[in-house]
Amino acid sequence: MYGMVNRGIEDFVVSSAGVDKWNQIKKIADLELPEFLDSSLYNDDTTYKLVESASQVLNIAPEAVLRGFGRHWILYTGREGWASVFDLGGENMVDFLNGLDSMHARVQIALPDAKMPLFSVIEKNGYLELTYRSPRPCLAPMVLGLLDGLAEQFNETWDVSLIESDSCPGCEIFHLKKNNDNPDVVTRDAA
Amino acid sequence: MTPHDSLSLSGSLVEELFPFHCLISEQDNLIVSVGTALTPLLPQNYHCSRFDAVFRIVRPEIQALTAQTIKTHTRSCVIIEVVDTDIVLRGQFVIPAKGCLLFIGSILVQNAESLENIGINLHSFAPFDLTPDFLILRKFREIEHKDIKKRTSMLAELSKSRDELSEHAYTDELTKITNRRGFWNTGTKILNEHRSNKKSVLILALLDLDGFKAINDNHGHDAGDAILCAAAERIRDTVGDQGIAGRLGGDEFVLMLILEQQRDIKDHVERTLREINYPFQHRFQQFSIKASIGVTEIEPSDTLECAIHHADIAMYEGRKDTRGLITWYTAELAQRLEEKKQLLVRLKEAINHKVIEPHFQPIISFESFKLSSFEALARWNDPEIGIVRPDIFIALAEELGMLDQLDHLIMEKSLDQLACWHSEGKQYSLHINVSAASLKSALVDRVVKAISDRNIDASYLKLELTETTILENTDFTISVLDSLRDNGLTLTLDDFGTGYSSLTHIKDFPVSGLKIDRSFVADAHTNEKSKALLRSVATIAKYMDLHIIAEGIESQEQFDFLRDIGCHYGQGFFIGKPALANTCEQLFPEQQDAAA
Numbered sequence: 001m002y003g004m005v006n007r008g009i010e011d012f013v014v015s016s017a018g019v020d021k022w023n024q025i026k027k028i029a030d031l032e033l034p035e036f037l038d039s040s041l042y043n044d045d046t047t048y049k050l051v052e053s054a055s056q057v058l059n060i061a062p063e064a065v066l067r068g069f070g071r072h073w074i075l076y077t078g079r080e081g082w083a084s085v086f087d088l089g090g091e092n093m094v095d096f097l098n099g100l101d102s103m104h105a106r107v108q109i110a111l112p113d114a115k116m117p118l119f120s121v122i123e124k125n126g127y128l129e130l131t132y133r134s135p136r137p138c139l140a141p142m143v144l145g146l147l148d149g150l151a152e153q154f155n156e157t158w159d160v161s162l163i164e165s166d167s168c169p170g171c172e173i174f175h176l177k178k179n180n181d182n183p184d185v186v187t188r189d190a191a
Numbered sequence: 192m193t194p195h196d197s198l199s200l201s202g203s204l205v206e207e208l209f210p211f212h213c214l215i216s217e218q219d220n221l222i223v224s225v226g227t228a229l230t231p232l233l234p235q236n237y238h239c240s241r242f243d244a245v246f247r248i249v250r251p252e253i254q255a256l257t258a259q260t261i262k263t264h265t266r267s268c269v270i271i272e273v274v275d276t277d278i279v280l281r282g283q284f285v286i287p288a289k290g291c292l293l294f295i296g297s298i299l300v301q302n303a304e305s306l307e308n309i310g311i312n313l314h315s316f317a318p319f320d321l322t323p324d325f326l327i328l329r330k331f332r333e334i335e336h337k338d339i340k341k342r343t344s345m346l347a348e349l350s351k352s353r354d355e356l357s358e359h360a361y362t363d364e365l366t367k368i369t370n371r372r373g374f375w376n377t378g379t380k381i382l383n384e385h386r387s388n389k390k391s392v393l394i395l396a397l398l399d400l401d402g403f404k405a406i407n408d409n410h411g412h413d414a415g416d417a418i419l420c421a422a423a424e425r426i427r428d429t430v431g432d433q434g435i436a437g438r439l440g441g442d443e444f445v446l447m448l449i450l451e452q453q454r455d456i457k458d459h460v461e462r463t464l465r466e467i468n469y470p471f472q473h474r475f476q477q478f479s480i481k482a483s484i485g486v487t488e489i490e491p492s493d494t495l496e497c498a499i500h501h502a503d504i505a506m507y508e509g510r511k512d513t514r515g516l517i518t519w520y521t522a523e524l525a526q527r528l529e530e531k532k533q534l535l536v537r538l539k540e541a542i543n544h545k546v547i548e549p550h551f552q553p554i555i556s557f558e559s560f561k562l563s564s565f566e567a568l569a570r571w572n573d574p575e576i577g578i579v580r581p582d583i584f585i586a587l588a589e590e591l592g593m594l595d596q597l598d599h600l601i602m603e604k605s606l607d608q609l610a611c612w613h614s615e616g617k618q619y620s621l622h623i624n625v626s627a628a629s630l631k632s633a634l635v636d637r638v639v640k641a642i643s644d645r646n647i648d649a650s651y652l653k654l655e656l657t658e659t660t661i662l663e664n665t666d667f668t669i670s671v672l673d674s675l676r677d678n679g680l681t682l683t684l685d686d687f688g689t690g691y692s693s694l695t696h697i698k699d700f701p702v703s704g705l706k707i708d709r710s711f712v713a714d715a716h717t718n719e720k721s722k723a724l725l726r727s728v729a730t731i732a733k734y735m736d737l738h739i740i741a742e743g744i745e746s747q748e749q750f751d752f753l754r755d756i757g758c759h760y761g762q763g764f765f766i767g768k769p770a771l772a773n774t775c776e777q778l779f780p781e782q783q784d785a786a787a
Contacts, residue, residue, distance in 0.1 A: 003338075004334070034345055034348070034349075035341070035345070037338040037341060037342060038334045038337070038338055039331065039334050039335045039338045040338065081330070081333070081334075082330065084326075084330070085326065085327055085330050087312065088312050088313040088323055088326070089312065089313055090312055090313065090314060091312065095312075095314060099312075099313045099314060102313060102318060103313060106313075106323050106324045106327055107327055109321075109324045109327065109328060110324070110327045110328045110330070110331035111331065
């Protein structure tokens with residue numbers, strides 16, 4: 001994983017629980033590095049260890065840590081100067097999700113060693129079906145968090161659920177249903 | 192005809208592939224159509240406007256902007272900008288059909304922010320268009336630059352803390368000069384450099400503050416620490432930039448000096464000693480302290496460990512006799528120490544194998560001129576080394592911690608001989624020396640058992656102790672001596688006159704006699720002061736009911752004088768040399784008298 005992910009986890013912990021907790025997490029995860037570098041590659045184990053240790057220190061389930069981090073990631077990348085690139089993705093959730101795979105294909109030029117996940121979206125009757133494939137296991141809760149964060153970013157309200165399905169081995173399927181109760185929501189359809 | 196000739200692009204395909212395209216009519220230079228991505232970037236009335244009214248060609252330079260002139264640049268990379276905006280496009284012109292010109296390309300952006308400002312996103316670009324990829328690459332490059340700066344700063348921090356750690360690890364916390372580890376580190380480097388630069392002289396000196404413990408004990412650790420710091424500063428200053436100074440621990444310092452000339456060495460070391468010997472001031476108190484220095488000149492073949500060892504040997508040897516001196520490690524000293532080492536090995540074996548023998552020196556009565564008793568004296572005749580002087584091997588036995596064992600060996604062998612004499616009807620008494628090492632509570636049991644095992648009456652055994660021996664632990668010593676006396680043994684104060692010669696000792700310790708040291712006896716017949724002194728001792732002894740033995744008598748004159756002043760017994764070469772049991776009594780056939 002690129003260091004920016006681990007830095008995102010750090011930012012998530014520090015902003016939600018404080019720097020002391022982060023130092024505890026680093027200690028438990030047995031990390032000697034003073035800080036992560038965004039553009040350096042780190043072993044995936046480091047990220048998993050951080051999530052495990054955060055779960056221990058913050059006393060919440062690892063899935064909750066991942067979901068919280070996923071949501072935070074959207075805010076964090078924006079704050080860290082990626083907002084402009086992020087905005088290239090589109091002006092609403094549907095556009096963004098539709099362009100996510102293309103975005104990853106383009107990012108691959110900049111991050112040749114990144115093991116990018118695959119996202120494909122099918123618009124179905126009244127909902128979106130997002131299929132997520134990643135060489136890394138157990139990160140589905142993080143995708144839930146990312147979707148939460150995106151919805152917030154676009155000021156939209158979506159009901160997101162992870163579907164248990166055997167139809168697609170090695171992938172996770174999410175159903176996203178737009179909640180139109182929010183009068184402020186501006187979506188592509190509405191526009 | 193090539194396979195390509197059958198290709199033609201539909202309007203919708205052009206739109207899909209080139210969302211930033213612009214079609215121009217060749218005849219009137221009017222804009223015919225524009226791609227969907229470009230449309231929102233142009234003024235509202237762009238349609239049917241002249242191309243040069245909406246666009247300006249930045250590169251290549253074209254004077255008259257007409258379709259005709261542009262046509263000559265269809266193989267060039269063209270940069271055009273939308274008039275009165277910041278929007279720049281890059282691409283090329285092609286002639287798709289007769290009578291028209293087509294610009295195909297993409298937006299040229301400096302950064303993603305500018306793209307965002309003009310309302311374009313990823314969906315605006317054809318999938319193969321690399322423009323967004325450049326933006327992402329540019330962003331990532333910014334991050335890499337930021338990381339490089341961060342890494343540099345992290346490395347600087349790490350390097351700083353590593354330097355601080357090594358500084359800490361190599362510096363003595365109290366005196367702030369190099370500590371043992373630091374000295375070892377720097378010293379080794381200097382030594383390695385010295386090997387390749389034989390022009391300079393390299394010396395190593397160990398310096399120990401004499402009497403420092405007393406300052407700590409009597410004035411507290413604050414005073415001790417202050418003196419250590421001040422001493423360290425003086426040593427460091429004398430070394431200057433000519434080497435290094437370190438504290439090895441406690442009150443032991445080390446110096447390594449690189450000097451240009453041999454003659455500088457002595458001056459430098461002496462200056463260091465003078466500096467240390469100058470009184471120290473702490474809280475309005477002055478402390479005079481001396482230093483003992485051991486110095487060695489380091490040979491290129493020496494290791495640092497070896498150099499320290501040599502300096503240590505020199506310092507140790509120097510301090511044995513007098514403190515506050517400079518002692519040089521020399522080949523002679525090394526030779527002497529090697530011999531001593533061999534001697535220690537041989538002595539240890541000799542004591543363990545009980546090859547050291549007692550010789551017996553006769554003591555006669557001045558009153559009867561007859562043999563009174565013998566003093567048992569340890570003698571060592573090593574089959575390899577030969578005869579070793581008793582003052583040498585007794586000191587070495589003490590160094591080995593085997594003096595008690597040696598005393599015991601001589602006592603056992605001497606008492607065997609005494610038992611033998613008694614069995615032959617020769618009722619001699621025997622004087623045996625007891626060293627401080629033997630003076631412990633077990634001595635009483637040991638002596639009592641030794642005489643009891645041999646059926647010797649305690650009154651035949653006289654134990655001789657020096658003043659120095661009995662003064663080491665006064666209360667305990669008195670209890671041991673009392674116990675010996677209570678068991679019927681008599682005690683004599685040996686070498687009287689050389690130690691403290693305190694009359695109090697004669698009063699307090701349960702001694703029944705004094706043995707006057709040979710140094711007084713030597714000029715007893717010539718030196719008036721010695722004569723007066725000996726007369727006084729004899730008078731005191733007389734009034735305190737103590738018997739007096741004079742040892743070291745070597746002439747008739749001495750003999751006569753000592754007899755005349757009232758000494759009771761005499762011993763010395765004039766009377767008889769120490770000898771093995773089978774010869775020592777031959778001079779005194781049937782002369783045995785009352786025991787001394």
